[in-house]
Amino acid sequence: MTTIGSDIGRLLFPRFCKVCGSKLNQGEEHICTTCLRRLPRTHFDPMALNPVMQHFMGYPAVEHATAYFFYAHGNAYTRLITRSKYSDSPETGRYISRLVAQELAGSGFFSAIDLLLPVPLSAWRKWSRGYNQSEWIARGVADVTKLPIDTKSFIRHRHNETQTHMTREERWKNVQHIFSVRRPERLKGRHILLIDDVVTTGATLMSCVETLAQAVPDLRISVFTLACARNE
Ligand SMILES: [Zn+2]
Numbered sequence: 001m002t003t004i005g006s007d008i009g010r011l012l013f014p015r016f017c018k019v020c021g022s023k024l025n026q027g028e029e030h031i032c033t034t035c036l037r038r039l040p041r042t043h044f045d046p047m048a049l050n051p052v053m054q055h056f057m058g059y060p061a062v063e064h065a066t067a068y069f070f071y072a073h074g075n076a077y078t079r080l081i082t083r084s085k086y087s088d089s090p091e092t093g094r095y096i097s098r099l100v101a102q103e104l105a106g107s108g109f110f111s112a113i114d115l116l117l118p119v120p121l122s123a124w125r126k127w128s129r130g131y132n133q134s135e136w137i138a139r140g141v142a143d144v145t146k147l148p149i150d151t152k153s154f155i156r157h158r159h160n161e162t163q164t165h166m167t168r169e170e171r172w173k174n175v176q177h178i179f180s181v182r183r184p185e186r187l188k189g190r191h192i193l194l195i196d197d198v199v200t201t202g203a204t205l206m207s208c209v210e211t212l213a214q215a216v217p218d219l220r221i222s223v224f225t226l227a228c229a230r231n232e
Contacts, residue, residue, distance in 0.1 A: 018083050018092050019076045030092045031080070036099075040070040040077060042228065046109040052228055055202035061213040061221045063191070064109060067228035068100045071198050081133075081197050081227055090136035093197060096226060097140030105144055113222060114190040116141055116149045119208055120156040120179070137226060138195045147193070153183040154212065179208055181215035191220035198227040 015024045017032040024032055031039075044050035046066035056062035071078055080096060083089055104110065118134035126132050138149045156179050181187065194208055205223060212219055 018079050018089070030089075030095045035077075040072075040075070042067055042070055046104055046107050052199055052202075052223065052225070055199070055206060056209060056223065059206070059209050059213060059221075061219055062209055063112075063220055063222050065223035066104075066109070067199055067225045068096075069227050070230045071200075071227035072230040077227075090131050090133060093133050093226065094136045094140040094143070097137040098143045099140075100226065101141045101144035109222070109224075110141075110145045110147065110193070112191050112220075113145070113147055113193045115192055116145075116147050117154055117192045117194050118149065118151060119194065119196040119204065120151070120154055122156045122159045125156075125159045133197050134195050137197055141193070141195065141224065150186065150192075153181060153186045154208070155180055155182050176207065179211040181212060184215045187212070187216045187219055189218050191222065194221055194223045196223075196225045198229075199223075199225045200229045 015029075016022065017024055017028075017035055018030050019035040020032060022032055024030075042050075044052065044066050047064055050066060052067045053062070053065040056065055069077060069080075071081060080092060083092060101110070116138040118132060118138040120126075120134075121129070121132045132151075135149065135151060141147065142149055158178050192212075194205065194212075196205060199205055205225075209221055209223075212221060
């Protein structure tokens with residue numbers, strides 16, 4: 001019955017690949033097998049000094065950082081990020097991050113982590129969008145690792161302005177003082193995994209790291225993003 005039910009469901013509500021738009025086959029979710037195989041993977045060593053980790057060289061609290069695939073404007077794979085973010089399909093981010101977490105689980109990347117900390121949205125932004133994409137990515141990681149997700153200890157007061165046309169210095173000023181730690185005692189002595197959908201300039205994540213490290217001096221931090229800009 002279940003198979004018949006799902007067959008009928010597929011006929012009535014066909015699902016499409018978020019990247020190429022083709023109809024998904026049985027067993028495929030969110031992305032077709034071909035697009036998944038061609039995903040522009042970074043192949044970064046999550047435990048080494050890779051290009052994402054280079055953003056955090058000045059921050060001794062940061063132990064490891066990695067991103068899974070390359071993000072470039074105009075590339076169809078950016079839809080995995082933009083559609084998850086703006087088209088009311090947060091399950092896509094969760095699905096992809098679950099695949100990534102299964103792969104990373106063998107690398108030791110998660111073994112010392114105590115809890116998952118999604119990069120927060122401001123209350124207004126979360127309300128208007130309906131959800132925080134980073135929280136859904138964290139859920140995918142939690143599905144595999146069973147690590148707890150903390151969405152209460154670290155908050156965002158406002159959203160930074162769009163950074164596209166700013167210089168590096170302007171971008172940095174733009175993200176100063178937008179986060180704060182509400183419950184530093186909950187993070188004391190922990191090793192957190194800071195989670196975001198994409199890293200471009202690194203300014204937002206560096207601002208998170210700076211705020212967290214100042215509020216909780218013995219905090220250990222690792223960073224996980226689904227994607228990173230090609231020129232990282
Ligand atoms: Zn596809």
